[in-house]
Amino acid sequence: MSRIVIVGAGIVGAALADQLAARRDGDVVLIDRSQPGWGTSRTSFGWLNANEKQPRAYFDLSVEAMRDWRRLAREFGTPSWYQPVGNLAWVRSPQAREELAKRVDRLQAWGYGAELVTASRARGLEPNVTIPSDAEIAFFPDEGYASGCQAVQALVQRAMSFGARLITGVDVSELVVSRSRVTGVRLANEERIAAEMVVCCAGWRSPELLAPLGIDLPLIPASTRGSPAPCLTVTIEGVTPRPDRVIHAPELDLRPTGKNRLLLEANDVDVHVDITSGDNHLDDRAQKLLTRAGMVVPAAISATIVEASLCVRPLPLDGYPLVGPVSDHHGLYIAVTHSGITLAPILARHITLELLGTESPILRQYRPDRALPGIPV
Ligand SMILES: Cc1cc2nc3c(=O)[nH]c(=O)nc-3n(C[C@H](O)[C@H](O)[C@H](O)COP(=O)(O)OP(=O)(O)OC[C@H]3O[C@@H](n4cnc5c(N)ncnc54)[C@H](O)[C@@H]3O)c2cc1C
Structure with a gap:
């Protein structure tokens, strides 16, 4: 059986472990230096949205991601960690009013749930907040939030029920390279785990794991x-x-x-x-x-x-996900992104396809070694 090691049990690593393990045609090992969900995913605002996502392809990816969350939540019953409750936003300055109205227009034209609402309608929706009467107000009914830590824990539990192995409380200190191929990981306790593929889902700490291989991951330091x-x-x-x-x-x-x-x-x-x-x-x-x-x-x-x-x-220099293999580093796959709460389930679905041998056209534009400031072309 082939083995895939995932470094990092945040929302990205957990969603991926869940989908890979569900295939039951390989051995999945998920490793975290702390506990599942205790990285950025735990403290994230966790707003599920495509609200300000541009260009159109990135917006579409985020809309599809919101659908994936709905599907995922259904599989777990009605979990408390998924709350599609909508988003109410208001602004007051002339410039912000104009921007909000334009955004609502664009989102409506793109078929997204977005409307400008009156103060009395907004107060009806949310009687427990104070909304100034001179505000420009918008409501986005299809948005919501996910509680990162609880969602990660549910996904990891399910991945383990499918046979994934979880190792916690120990750092991956090194990616092991043999003849320019990543062949596994070494842990801080000196244990070595061999793998056909190592997936780096270490969030904002990914650059320090990848730097010894000469990979300059373009994240804002x-x-x-x-x-x-x-x-x-x-x-x-x-x-x-x-x-x-x-x-x-x-x-x-x-x-x-x-x-x-x-x-x-x-x-x-x-x-x-x-x-x-x-x-x-x-x-x-x-x-x-x-x-x-x-x-x-x-x-x-x-x-x-x-x-x-x-x-x-984890903020990529150009704001877009860094997902895919890296040229000249066989056996290694990277999955690091901002808006990772929104995007994790859809990225996991496409990454699973790729790891099983089918390239995802959607992910092609998000390769970690695309031409972008801070990374050699
Ligand atoms: C304040 C804030 C607000 C945000 N708001 C939103 C939002 O509204 N909507 C949205 O979609 N996104 C939002 N984000 C972004 C989102 O939270 C992140 O993109 C997402 O949580 C990243 O998930 P991750 O799994 O990549 O990283 P993490 O959750 O950080 O997981 C990485 C894991 O890797 C482990 N790890 C790291 N290095 C090693 C190592 N060497 N060995 C072993 N384990 C290691 C860590 O312990 C950690 O558990 C927000 C982020 C912040 C901080």
């Missing part, structure tokens, strides 16, 4: 000052009543995460967070998000912060 990769998500508790949907307000993104909890994020706060940010700095930023939450959701005024997580986005 997390450690440079001002990098957009590191960010902050904050969980608050005690929000009753709380909104049910994904909410994008001008200064805050939020969504439910459990019964009386909300997950918060804001781009302008992320800008001031980096990988070396200490606890005091993060607490200060988290308080800022809590204050903003109180302005959007009245019940959040008395909420408390239960977790403030510094997390890192």
